[in-house]
Amino acid sequence: MKNVVGFGHASVRIDDPKLVVVLATGGTIAQDGARTATIGVETLLQLSGIDREVECLQLMQVTSPNIRPEHWLVLAEQVAIVAARPDVSGVVITHGTDTLEETAFFLDLTYRGTKPIVIVGAMRPSHSLESDGPLNLRHAIMLARSPEARNRGVLTVLNARVQAARDVTKRHSVDVDAFDSPNIGDVGAIENDKPRVAAPLDALPHFLLPSALPPIPVIYAYAGQEPETLSFLASARPPGLVFAGTGGGSIPDAILPTVQRAAQEGTIVVRSSRTGAGAVARNAEVDDDANGFVAAGTLNPQKARVLLMLCVAAGFDTRRTQEMFAKCSGATEFSTTGATR
Structure with a gap:
């Protein structure tokens, strides 16, 4: 499959029993100055100062304008596999921001579990002095561990704002506070390093994962x-x-x-x-x-x-x-x- 690399695996060992799996797909959060995603997930975790047990998987390295439906299928299948593990409390996906909302919504419509699935990105690349990626990733892991995030569908977290995949959209091309949910508003926030999430929304329809997706203009x-x-x-x-x-x-x-x-x-x-x-x-x-x-x-x-x-x-x-x-x-x-x- 174009732009999809072989699976890699690494672990950051610590003392918290709540295991979060980070699936890395590329995006600005993984950029080091060029317009390509090159920074691996292990480095992203180190930059974020993660000090609890996390398992990571470099699923692909794709900038978000180049995300295709084929990537959604690979990602959705891997999310289902990881979330089904009894030792996993939640899943975090690093992703480029340009098409983050589409990937999030696709996963929300095809994921059938109750464990938190959190998608996170960054508006500033990792080499920037103003990089928002490390903090966003820390917040995402916090949210994936939180009991409040269970049975909430797929969530996104950027700039400490928790939003639902069904409505979140990128509303600004460069601002770090680029995402908004114009119809339903935020569904939570990270406050003093603690996630808070609203009551569950009405359930979305769910679809079996197809083998391929049709071309829709x-x-x-x-x-x-x-x-x-x-x-x-x-x-x-x-x-x-x-x-x-x-x-x-x-x-x-x-x-x-x-x-x-x-x-x-x-x-x-x-x-x-x-x-x-x-x-x-x-x-x-x-x-x-x-x-x-x-x-x-x-x-x-x-x-x-x-x-x-x-x-x-x-x-x-x-x-x-x-x-x-x-x-x-x-x-x-x-x-x-x-x-x-």
Whole structure:
């Protein structure tokens, strides 16, 4: 598989019986100044000052723009294997930030256990004097050991903010506080080196891990969009597509017939929004019932694509796919004084 290296293994021995396994995949947290991930997981642990028992596995060394669905499958399989071990209390995954939210959501939809799965990255490379990677990794290991993180689905932690995979998204290109959850808010925090996590969210649908994932394009709406921009649909005929519409998932009149035709020919069309927050409601802006479209709810285009890939791989029709999207919308609230749902 391209960009996937052989498994490596190392252990940092200490006195805490709560074993955390760190699966390293690359990303900025593993960069030493070049635009490639070169720092191994053992070094990352040393830089983080880890002083408790941790087992680590260098699964791959990939910068996050180069993460592909094939990598998700490898990672999900390894997460399931590691989390099933009775001696493991939780799993931490180091990952590049650019596509971290997509990997996190894919794992959330395919992981069936209750042990904490925490994904962590960094906005500053390891050689930087302002590197945020060491602290983020320490926080991730703390969170993976915490009983409060059990049965919470896949979580992310960056800049001491704990967020749920279903809603977390990268909202800034360079700031260390780059991640936000615009629809449900943070679900926890690391305060005084102690993790705090809100009550469990409603369960997401779960999918069996497929052997392969189908190609699903994302089409981005913009002013003046013309049908010619979608000419590839006639020849490619993808099994599904996500339309990142304006506002509440609007599709311009000029290209609506092209999208309608794709749906009629068997492509599952999901309407999402390019705005980055808020929900795309069914039959608002567009008559989904008449056109056979799916409304993405609160899922942004890149996460809608992840869910649609799994729905198509599972053989779901449009109706069943809409049910899956409806189950992925929800709300919660977390504050420093308490957590509520």
